[in-house]
Amino acid sequence: MDADGWTHCSLGHRHWGLVGAAGLLVVHDGPDGRRFLLQHRSVDVHHGDTWALPGGALGHDESAEDGALREATEELADLPAGLVHLTTFVDDHGGWAYSTVVVRSPRLFAADDHGWETGPEGFAWLTADEIAAVPLHAGFAATWPAVLETIA
Template structure:
């Protein structure tokens, strides 16, 4: 078995490996006049808020789109999958977020016509510690709400964060 320190090893370090296994038909790029986006059937991410710890952020693997930035656990939806289910599934796959430990607060959708991204905001109702459970994360971290903007955020999340923060704090009850 190859080890990361073995000079004869041909396997890249864990954080540089892409996920293994069969790909879902939704795992593809879509392109149009507003850009290129991941997820043939759209994508969704889970904004996990623990009032005691802050926001769960994922430091994205270097091989991923916008790798090295911080964002939400999430990814491509499966064909016919509801966004809430997809966000919960992806967060469980990537960060071991137990769906039974969170309660959905709200959703917000960024839609360019041919692709959409749904942010599913949840509140932790039973504490848990996230764990990196696939190679899509370099690190997982609870970040105080006031410190999220100080991270090198994924551009899409950076654009959405001010509105999401207002919604979380109850200052804005409407969609972004």
């Protein structure tokens, strides 16, 4: 059964994903420092024209890790080999949760825009300082400081 659709959590917020949602935060530590892969969201989606993680609704009986990888593959077309799972950060709203699945990439890779959800700026590898300077999806903005602290 498809789990795409809107639902409400116990906090009264409206969320996409009947059984929760997940996004993939790809981290690369290189000679120029740490970078994070973010997606510019199309103006045609909920919280459009903001930056967030590639991700989306989880399927029934799908783990956050599997769902985040599936969604990221749909939106990026390809993920490189050698990704290492670092942690999963869960933002639980009571009856609904968003999981940020954090993976380390052995290299920076070109992220091609393969979905209508992606905005005109596509995907970008940003530093933490650069992330602080762009408009973020409200949910990502709320959890980003805690996620960043978790993986510091």
